[in-house]
Amino acid sequence: MSKKLVNVMEELVETLVTVQMLGTDYQAFCKCEQCRTDIVALSLNTLPSHYVTTEEGRQNAYNKLNNKENLRWINKRITSAIHVVAKYPRHK
Template identity: 65%
Template sequence: MEEIVRSIVTILMRGTEYQTFCKCAQCEMDIIALSLNTLPAHYVTTEQGRNSVFERMNSRENLEWINKRIIQSIHVIGKYPHRN
């Protein structure tokens, strides 16, 4: 889940839709952390398990669901940043 969230956050924050949001490392990590806290954890101990979860989470429906959580997190962190 973390790999997927990191990838999507990086893509979204580099895109034109979120140009007005802070792109510093702290805000990006806060967005990732908040997003992961709203999504279910999928712990695995083998590469086969990792691949299985990745394939399951990488479906169109799941990516849309994950995207919604990330977008909510972007707006929350944009409104209440933790940086100095």
């Protein structure tokens, strides 16, 4: 952890977006960096942040968020964001 403040939800969402965009369900969507960043931002705007200042805090927050129910809930928001960005892409 190199930063003083880390949003564990942001780390988790970035990882999950990458995994979802690699999946076969999303072959038709643009995977450029602008669209990927927009998906992450839109997803994070619908999810609570989980800021921590220590590695121990990061691990505790990650363990709390990384369960089946929470991952399903987070992935639903990511899927919604993918559909919005696919419908209204901002890339050139």
